[in-house]
Amino acid sequence: MSDIIDILISASFWAAVIRIASPLILATMGELICERAGVLNLGIEGIMVIGAFTGWMAVYQGMPLWGGVAVAMAAGMLFGLLHSTLTVPFGLSQHVVGLGVTLLATSTASFSYRLMLPEVTSPPKINPFPPLDLPILSDLPFLGEAIFSQTALTWAAFAVAGLVALVLYRTPLGLAVRAAGENPAAVEAQGLSVTGLRMGAVIVGSGLMAVGGAFLTLSAFSSFFFEMVNGRGWICVALVVFGAWKPGKAVLGAILFAAFDALQIRLQQTDLGALLPYQLFLAAPYVLSILALILMSRRAEVPAALMVPYNKGER
């Protein structure tokens, strides 16, 4: 027990929580935008992989770090275009298309990696985003290390979450996107295009998922590994449900989740870790996600038209 308290009061623990939460926040915001517009995007896992790969490869080839982020976003949007073309105007099964996109994006990353780096045995490294050194703030005791020594991409992740909330709830565009996921016929009656809104939401959302993936290679680690996303995409789908499709709650969910994840990593080093098999700790994030889904099952307010294709003229 004293181990846990020691961990919880260390600044490095909270720094890790924010670091672990950042890619989850980006990808969760991406999924949330898609689902608010009425489209479940199960391409998320693969889109995070392609984002991690393309962002890293761009920087490895000499582009600046923000260039890598832009490349990752563009790659994600491309797969978002593929997903939304098949699921929105053609109304194909969002489950099947999503899993197909995940498989295509993942294998595209593996194929390209092997093609571009056929000989390497240990993955090459890049210089990732450095922690930002903020005047005064970074030198504060505790908070300086816990909060004010994060990379620019972490700040971007939180800014994106704020922006998503602002656009969804405070702009006509956000209202239209939400309406496309609740009552598409009413949107059409307003003279707006449900197809356009939904495709746009999926494309932008997929771009954010890819940046979430790129966070892993450009900020958290400095290399690309095949298994690095490791179910984070599916966890983000669970976080959207846990956050009741609301950006603020989803961010809190991601931070809570990251806290448990950072805790299990540190608990492995304690007496408890010596006592229990390490697989139990590694399984904790997945178990936790399932528990979160169960916990929210009764009160989740699912967008009414989620997974319901819209075909003009059909009522």
Place this chain on the structure above:
Amino acid sequence: MRLEPIADPSMARKLGFPALAIAATMAVATLLALVAGADPFATLGQIATGALGSKLAILETLNRATPLIFTGLAVAVAFRAKLWNIGAEAQLYAGAIMAVVLGTGALGSPLVLPISALAAMLAGALVLLGPVLLKTRLGVDEVVTTLLLNFIMLLFVSYLLEGPMKDPMGMGWPKSPALIPEARLPRIVDGLRLHWGFGLALIVAAAVWVIQTRTTLGFEIRAVGQNPEAARFAGMPVNAVLVKTALLSGGLAGLAGWSEVAGLKGNLSLDLSPGFGYSGIIVAMLALLHPLGVVLAALFVAGIFVGSDAMSRAAGVPTYIADMLLATALLFMVLAILMTRVRVVRG
């Protein structure tokens, strides 16, 4: 644009669009070979000969198809009821665990094979039962829960192989002890490396076809999949049908793991399945969820995997081309099948 159903689609339409999907997949294959700096025709030829070019290649393809038939059936049965079981990978490993638990001396011959097969089905079914009860009782989406269970199950297997199920003679490799000879599936023909798991897969596919077309459960599964509200209104016990579907689906996936351990590998390790559970989704979709189509689709998918491995060794095009082609084929095919039923109109 808008989609308009076609009341009576022509034969040209029904065959033309799927053919177009195959052609488009071939075009992507050509493009990928060119990108990799290889001769496209030689690459496609090497995939074909790698899968079918010799007796050894054909046997390898049949062996690879065996678990895919089981997982393909598992997915097809579930998807027919719109039960999104993406957890065949976890159910497969549950079956594999039972093959080891009962096949390493706990049971003697001749009962060990049938009993371990039933236990594998039961274990696979139980793994899916959890997510399905969460769905029917609490409305928890089964897609995410079944997906997450795949990761949990792999960690559980990793724990077993490093702890209670560790092979003492394993030289530190995380693998289980070998099955006793009585617990191994015999070969179909002496001297040929093809085990009875393949034969059983064909029999099971036929059995699933009978269940789907000739029994009340098959009718109920289809009704629930087409329109759960209407099925409920007609007095059908929708939740009970979903649970039965899940038990069948999970059981089939459990057999995949059992057959891999008892037929092919002889023990359990973490690389038992290179994603057979996920590939089962492609198999089922390419088969249009038809049990007999699953056999053909599994042979096709297995051929692409085996052929790509061989081609990759010879031509240096990364073996991941197989997954890219299968994903492409899947997406083109679902679009093509839709286009056989609807036409795109302006407005």
